[in-house]
Amino acid sequence: DIQMTQSPSSLSASVGDRVTITCRASQSISSYLNWYQQKPGKAPKLLIYAASSLQSGVPSRFSGSGSGTDFTLTISSLQPEDFATYYCQQSYSSYTFGQGTKLEIK
Amino acid sequence: QITLKESGPTLVKPTQTLTLTCTFSGFSLSTSGVGVGWIRQPPGKALEWLALIYWDDDKRYSPSLKSRLTITKDTSKNQVVLTMTNMDPVDTATYYCAHRTTHMEGSAFDIWGQGTMVTVSS
Numbered sequence: 001d002i003q004m005t006q007s008p009s010s011l012s013a014s015v016g017d018r019v020t021i022t023c024r025a026s027q028s029i030s031s032y033l034n035w036y037q038q039k040p041g042k043a044p045k046l047l048i049y050a051a052s053s054l055q056s057g058v059p060s061r062f063s064g065s066g067s068g069t070d071f072t073l074t075i076s077s078l079q080p081e082d083f084a085t086y087y088c089q090q091s092y093s094s095y096t097f098g099q100g101t102k103l104e105i106k
Numbered sequence: 107q108i109t110l111k112e113s114g115p116t117l118v119k120p121t122q123t124l125t126l127t128c129t130f131s132g133f134s135l136s137t138s139g140v141g142v143g144w145i146r147q148p149p150g151k152a153l154e155w156l157a158l159i160y161w162d163d164d165k166r167y168s169p170s171l172k173s174r175l176t177i178t179k180d181t182s183k184n185q186v187v188l189t190m191t192n193m194d195p196v197d198t199a200t201y202y203c204a205h206r207t208t209h210m211e212g213s214a215f216d217i218w219g220q221g222t223m224v225t226v227s228s
Contacts, residue, residue: 001169032212036153043202043218044145044153050211082177091212094166095143097156 002026002090006098012106017078023071023088023102032092035064035073036101039084048073048084078103109133110142110203110219117225118193124224128186128203133179135161141206142186143215144177146199154199157205159186193226200224 003026004027013019029054031051036044046055048064061076075082083105088098114126126144133140143158156191157177158166165207185204201225204215 030211034212034214036215038153043221044202044215045218046214046216049214049216050208050209053209053211055216089153089214091154091214094168095158097153097155098143099152 002029002093004088004090004096004098006086006088006101008101009099010104012104013078014106015078019075019078019081019103021073021086021088021103023066023073023100025069025071025092025097026091028068029090029092031067032090033064033066033071034089034091035062036087036089037082037084038087044087079085080105108205108217109119109168110205110217111200112203112219112222114201114222116223117227119219119228120226122193122196124190124193124197126188126190126201126203126221126224128188130184130186130203130205133205135159135179135184135186139208140218141208141213142179143204143206144186144188145202145204145215145218146192147202147221148183148196148199156190156201157188195226198224198226 033051035048038044050063085102110130141159144156159177200221202221205217207216
């Protein structure tokens, strides 16, 4: 099984900050990496697919990068609606999610 | 517009079998490349992928839960059914179904249902 490890597990930031979340795979997954945003009581929302492709309708302040085993999700300028939990997911071999990164207001 | 909605019991007893139904619209599960997956989330915990069924009836299961899961589809009814046997309190979670989209570098769950909360308790 491919394991996905996110860091940090939680993060405090302010509106306007630039934020980066990291995801590491236990083996190479090429660019088979997706990012989701989840708000309390809601279903996850796809933000980024194939490591760096922005899902339709997602603001351009969200970006993804990486390949192989190391990936990052960057939010260039935090907005109030971005405070949520973020998950990475690999689709190289079945599917595995990371443990999540909770982004909180400082 | 693609929509999915989960339905099933909100409470099951330990050792019972859970049956959940995902009813969808806006796409056909007989179209090449299409898939529907199930994902769950225990309260306050991370997402866990459970199973996926493809348009051609190919099926994939989480290795850790494979022995307990069965996924089937009814194309005429636009439904996907997930059964999980021998339920335990640790299976208490919100269960989601989701539409799988494919692209050059893998696949993703682009549209999700609202989720259904299942509690396992005697």
